[in-house]
Amino acid sequence: MALNNVESLFAASLQDSDLSAKQKAVLRASLTLFADKGYDRTSTADIARLAGVSEGTVYKRFKTKRDIFEAITTPFVDQVLPTAAGEFFKEISTAGFPDFRSLLTFAVHDRIVFGLANRRELKIFVQEIVADPQMFNALAARASQLFTKGLAPLFKQFQDTGELVQWDAIRIGRYIISTVLGYVLPSVIARTPEQNVDQATQEIVEFLLKGLHP
Amino acid sequence: MALNNVESLFAASLQDSDLSAKQKAVLRASLTLFADKGYDRTSTADIARLAGVSEGTVYKRFKTKRDIFEAITTPFVDQVLPTAAGEFFKEISTAGFPDFRSLLTFAVHDRIVFGLANRRELKIFVQEIVADPQMFNALAARASQLFTKGLAPLFKQFQDTGELVQWDAIRIGRYIISTVLGYVLPSVIARTPEQNVDQATQEIVEFLLKGLHP
Amino acid sequence: MALNNVESLFAASLQDSDLSAKQKAVLRASLTLFADKGYDRTSTADIARLAGVSEGTVYKRFKTKRDIFEAITTPFVDQVLPTAAGEFFKEISTAGFPDFRSLLTFAVHDRIVFGLANRRELKIFVQEIVADPQMFNALAARASQLFTKGLAPLFKQFQDTGELVQWDAIRIGRYIISTVLGYVLPSVIARTPEQNVDQATQEIVEFLLKGLHP
Amino acid sequence: MALNNVESLFAASLQDSDLSAKQKAVLRASLTLFADKGYDRTSTADIARLAGVSEGTVYKRFKTKRDIFEAITTPFVDQVLPTAAGEFFKEISTAGFPDFRSLLTFAVHDRIVFGLANRRELKIFVQEIVADPQMFNALAARASQLFTKGLAPLFKQFQDTGELVQWDAIRIGRYIISTVLGYVLPSVIARTPEQNVDQATQEIVEFLLKGLHP
């Protein structure tokens, strides 16, 4: 399943790395603290304390506090997201979904699971996006490409069968993303306990199928 | 129109206040800086500099930096939002919308205009919500009440005429809010130049009407 | 009685002064606050608030915070103490005490009453003396003169009658002052409720008479 | 001798502590400055400058300026005073003083030496006691217990032999303390050069013996 791979991608990125155990502890502690209190309200002393290392050790591998942030978010953006997206598309393409409902159900479910599995990274990400729009623009550009180049052909396929409304891919994507984020983000921000992902998926799909029907 | 009142509510809250010109400059500078760089990355020296006052002046009226934040957001939450919401509902009720499309068109347009008119306050708000979930929970609780008590009867009316699907008010609300925020937030975060609000409204309504049709 | 005059000397110094009602309020508020919290821990804003005047008014008459302090302590040192001391000696001289016990009883009682009547001024004084030894030295020099020139002849008189030990005036004075302060200062510092002055006087005199007997 | 131990107790408390050389320098500088200018008039920048360290170093071990104060005074109150007092009483008890004069001579001499050996700590202490009566009350309560429980039996012994007047222990103690402080405090406050302790002791004992004789 793509879902499990997603979480393991980050875990693997730790395992694969040449980081020592202590440096991994630094990343793990930073992930926790950045998600809980935000980047600015987390001090390097906090990180060292939670990681159980000295302050000097924090700076042995990472030259600045910002480096730690990037060590966490860069895999999320440059590897985790694309990798997962790659797998996601590969799975979609090879799966040969018989109809749009099947595709949508898979995609929505997959993304909800992905978002919930990476709550903390997602929260850190959202925090930074809101604080510094540069990241948002980069992300938006990438997402835009993803839709116009990666998904448009797929959509075309179902538009031809009369299952999907004849809107441009970005507009369709926006509605799907908005609706999914409307489920995932509150849970990520408020740390709501686990929800019933299958029911949520079913409800969202029900709504989107109607909204996106020609 | 409620929309114009919304922006003037904040401006009026400055005008009505017993703040001196310099104190108002402090609030204005804080609004700008908090929105641009975030609360944590804005220093009181920054505020004083942009406001063209001494640091002492910043603290003459506002006892702490946090007080400035609250002087900006409290009207937004306790007065602007409820007041606007109040006016919004009153207008909806008295308007006697002939059909669900009319209601939805008005509501979506009104909220988009409101969000864009208060970009900076909204951005500060979103920043804080993401950094400190407490605010989110308070807001969510209030929004939940708004839907179950304020909007449910309205929805019922259109559900009885067969124009609106028989889902509970919160689910319907969630989809509407998600879709509207999917339009407004990117613009707020990325400081995108003004969009064509009427077209956006029309597109969103078109999507929602289908998605929420029985 | 000298005692009542002593307190009225300060009150009178306010009345006699060309200070406006508000400026007197400033002095009164300063007296209270300096005694309660100490000079350094009292802000001019505190003074203005307690006096019920604006901060500007505080500085209309008194150019600096230190000036307020001196307006309070200078009368205490330059007028109140010497004046009282003058009256005290005059009273002593003219009283023609029949024996040393009478003199000592009067002096001890008078000084205890004086100290308790001027608790707050005394406390401010002690605070400053401990913080800045300069004042102590000035006071010690004056006290020394008082004893060698003012009191030595008086002591001589009782030393000749065999009622008082043949120590030099300063040594005698030191024991008397120490013992009296041992009663007065704790009460001034700890704000102990009023004590039985007559009994205290009697006890102290009993001790001193023996200790200073040839 | 207890006297020498007294000074070394503080020095030892520095040596025994796990403080680095710079942290000790911070304490030493603070001791000097607090005694010279008072706690409120000493800035942390002053302390850092005199200690030859950065301001950050001052706060590495001590979380607040007040913590520095307490690191200086707590040993003085909780360890130095009681320990010395403990040694003092033990010495007194085991010494088996043949008469009250011997006891008094020892006690007065010991306390004078103690006070002069700890001039600066004593001065800081007195400053704080005058500025914040809470400390005075705590000290007074402890002293009161010391006298009624620790010294009363000792006094009783000499009252039985007819060497000591039949007053209660607190009254006797008050006179002794007042007289000793009458010698020590001026020297502590005014930084008078070393006095002849032996002569002072002899004079004080001469006075007290008479004053406390039945």
Place this chain on the structure above:
DNA sequence: TATGAATGAGCGTTCATTCAT
């Protein structure tokens, strides 16, 4: 490599003092 003491710039805040009204 890992430590943690040390740094110093900068933070939020206070406050004695000034001055236009």
Place this chain on the structure above:
DNA sequence: TATGAATGAACGCTCATTCAT
């Protein structure tokens, strides 16, 4: 004269970062 808004230097304190061990 009285006001109180305004000032700016200094305060106590924090924290990302460095470096000797």
